[in-house]
């Protein structure tokens with residue numbers, strides 16, 4: 126690519142070169158609205174749908190602000206999972222590696238050898254990327270000196286709160302420069318996060334790229350009723366029929382993830398799996414295999430739903446609905462990224478009706494399908510089916526109330542009563558249809 130609209134930000138030439146290499150021609154909404162703010166040194170909260178470029182909305186201006194001749198930590202990026210921290214770290218390297226003057230970037234995440242990390246910290250990096258717990262450990266051991274740093278990024282901020290990491294983030298912030306530029310990002314910013322934001326950000330620029338719907342535009346949300354069928358078989362049938370470029374199946378627990386992965390493998394599928402019970406080495410190896418597209422099917426818990434940007438996920442299957450509906454948005458947001466399209470199929474039970482109603486109120490529109498005798502069929506909208514069921518129930522009730530039970534029971538009275546009720550039901554249905 127020989128030109129890019131990112132030139133409007135007057136980034137250092139090496140950053141423009143890196144952006145061109147990434148193939149970014151047009152800044153996304155959130156980038157357009159936040160890059161100038163970050164360059165001015167202001168704090169900001171960035172909320173926009175999954176897959177809309179939040180990561181580079183902070184990476185590009187952050188690298189621009191690094192003073193290459195100044196040693197010591199200048200910027201810290203925190204993320205709630207090792208996989209996401211590593212992914213962000215890789216993205217930072219894709220930019221800094223174009224700089225003639227070396228920019229020292231280091232990744233600090235749990236599950237790696239802390240002693241070895243401390244030994245390698247003879248010189249301090251200029252940019253730190255990592256999970257809050259490990260960064261905080263290294264600060265407490267005075268191995269990592271962050272009093273020189275003035276920019277802190279909190280990515281996937283709501284999950285940081287849910288996972289109890291904000292305490293660590295708080296401690297990290299308290300060891301940094303007094304005048305702190307804080308950048309907070311997520312596709313979902315819940316109310317419960319607001320007190321933390323108020324503590325560090327007097328008057329942050331709050332950029333909420335108001336989407337018309339909470340999830341990426343080009344996701345087709347499909348609903349499949351379980352109807353007490355074996356859900357692993359349903360997932361298998363769906364995967365066979367989709368023949369996906371890359372499908373990720375989400376479950377609510379690690380145990381269920383193993384069950385589903387084992388079930389699909391027993392049916393002959395080669396399946397990757399990623400969840401918290403894997404040891405750090407296995408998780409790292411698995412993520413690499415997934416990114417290298419060694420699998421067509423992955424089974425994962427919500428650990429992988431956050432921010433992970435795996436190119437080419439064409440299908441997301443919810444084996445079950447998450448209890449926190451924000452996780453539905455993050456799960457389905459693994460597909461249809463950067464303007465591509467994708468399919469999100471959710472297998473649901475009757476107990477999920479309320480949650481589905483809430484998602485519809487949030488702006489998600491579902492198509493209803495079923496898998497009957499090896500073929501996909503489109504179903505009526507479940508609300509229409511429910512309404513029809515309600516009407517049938519009302520007609521039954523009315524008919525039954527109109528046909529009096531005889532005081533004295535005579536032979537054949539049941540058949541006669543049923544016949545009279547049918548007559549009334551037919552009349553009522555005719556009236557409803559008008």
Ligand SMILES: Nc1ncnc2c1ncn2[C@@H]1O[C@H](COP(=O)(O)OP(=O)(O)OP(=O)(O)O)[C@@H](O)[C@H]1O
Nearest residue numbers: 149151152153175176177178179180312432434463
């Ligand atoms: N300006 C751009 N032009 C084209 N592609 C872009 C641009 N900015 C980012 N991308 C690509 O879009 C994809 C999604 O970006 P990113 O992972 O930053 O989204 P996100 O908003 O952080 O998503 P999530 O909420 O899931 O974390 C990535 O593959 C990234 O390389």
